[in-house]
Amino acid sequence: MRRKTLILAILSLFLSPLVAQSPRPDEHWIAVRAGHLFEGTSDSLTVNQVVLINGEKIVEVGAADQVKIPPHAEVIDLSHATVLPGLIDAHTHVFGNGPDLEMQILRDSYQYRTLTALANAQKDLM
Incomplete structure (x- = not known):
């Protein structure tokens, strides 16, 4: 009995990070790759940006080499386009x-x- 408990405890230690990183069924990640981005707070465009969206919320915006895109995210490639806020x-x-x-x-x-x-x-x- 103690051996089973010990094995389960060890397995849970190794498997818990994997379970914590798996997406919840209600999450829908979208990564928009923007060639140019106008975010509206300045009068200049930034280049090679990523907008990361989880569900209906923008969770991160930044340089493509700085934003970590989840492996299960839907990627929309607009690297040839300029991306603007939607409420204009x-x-x-x-x-x-x-x-x-x-x-x-x-x-x-x-x-x-x-x-x-x-x-x-x-x-x-x-």
């Missing part, structure tokens, strides 16, 4: 602005409004 008000009127928008459409040529749209888009994105 993208509603904008780049073709015109101000209270006389209808008059601008009637008064200004299509070419002029296109150049205005380009300038406004650059202002919005920079």
Whole structure:
């Protein structure tokens, strides 16, 4: 009896780290590899980043060589793209602005409004 208890105790010591590291069934890990990342707290892009998500929560963001991706994580490779936060008000009127928008459409040529749209888009994105 003592021998069985001793064997179980030794096995539990060796197996407990393996059990502790295995994912829970309700966990869903996602790692997003970002070629460029705009996180919104500065006006510059960082390169070669990883966003690590567990369930519905972002748990880590950092350089790809610093973030440890769990082996069972789903990896989304956006290393060729720029990743942005998802909650951005993208509603904008780049073709015109101000209270006389209808008059601008009637008064200004299509070419002029296109150049205005380009300038406004650059202002919005920079």
